[in-house]
Amino acid sequence: MSSLLAKILTPFKPNNNHHFLSIPISSTSPKTPQKNLNNQTGLINRRRAIALTTSTLATLVNAEKGSCFDFRMTVPDQTLEEAESMIRGHAQELLSVRDLIEEESWREAQRELRKSSAYLKQDVYTIIQAKPGGERPLLRKLYSQLFNNVTRLDYAARSENVAQVWVCYNNIVTALNDILSRL
Template sequence: MLKGSRMALRSLVSVQNVTHNPPIFTCCLKPTFQSKGHMPHKVLRSNISRRIGAIAAVATIVLVKEAMFSQDIANGLEFKFATPDRRSVEEAESGVRDYAQSLLQLKDLLGSQSWKEAQKVLRRRSSNLKLDLYAVIESKPGKDRTQLRTLYANLFNNVTKLDYAVREKDVSLVWQCYENIVASYDHILSRI
């Protein structure tokens, strides 16, 4: 009897009683317009507004270009502003001496290890010195320019190295770069 009930249970367990329904897929078609030549009012209006927007943008660009680059408008008043890159050679030479002296005064800040202040002074003064020194070099005769450009590159490569050394707080590299800056600056001043 036990044997018969086990077989009956086994047959119930082994037979799959679960019905499996496959998924049903449906396909929907997009509604099409009745005729190909007829565009809906909304689409037609958006195309027209895009065209008007594009035409307005192009017209604005053309008018702004004419207004900005027209020579007739700017001839009323002429102010002579001296920008750092358009300074006279004499002003640039005096600027080179002033900015370089302030760069040489970095020694006090570097000695007291005021790294942030030294970086600020270095960055502020070196950018102005770079502009003025470039103006002075360009005013020199062609035969002197190559040597001055080499010294210029050497000076500002050392300024960049000094900036990185100050950022890393590498004291030995800071003093090495500072000495190289002083030497390069002395060579440049002797040639100017």
């Protein structure tokens, strides 16, 4: 019995008669060596990480889903002429959220606010990028004020805080008038 135990506990040394990957398996082997277990665990963890990364990237980039990021906001897909022709219409769409606010249709107001502000954001960004460098800081400040108030309005509508909604809406109107007068 002790010779069998000694044989089991002796590390495997490949020779010419064994294939490189062959490992002696004994039915009386107490446990898999810790090194092999760690390698298997590491391989499983790597596969999980690859699967998670792949699914995350697919979610982030797939524009058909509502939960994806829209990376086009930093690199406009439109020309200056397109942005200038569309900005007034998108501004009107943003201001038309007022009807939904008056009706206190919070979810619909949020949905319309997000949609119209995304288009307007792209228009304003494109126009600001085309302006001379000296005019940009003031326009960026107004841009920031406008879209910070859009975000605040979205949060206020979510919490159904009527007073805050109207404060944010009035700030949006003021900022939008300032931006449009300078463009």
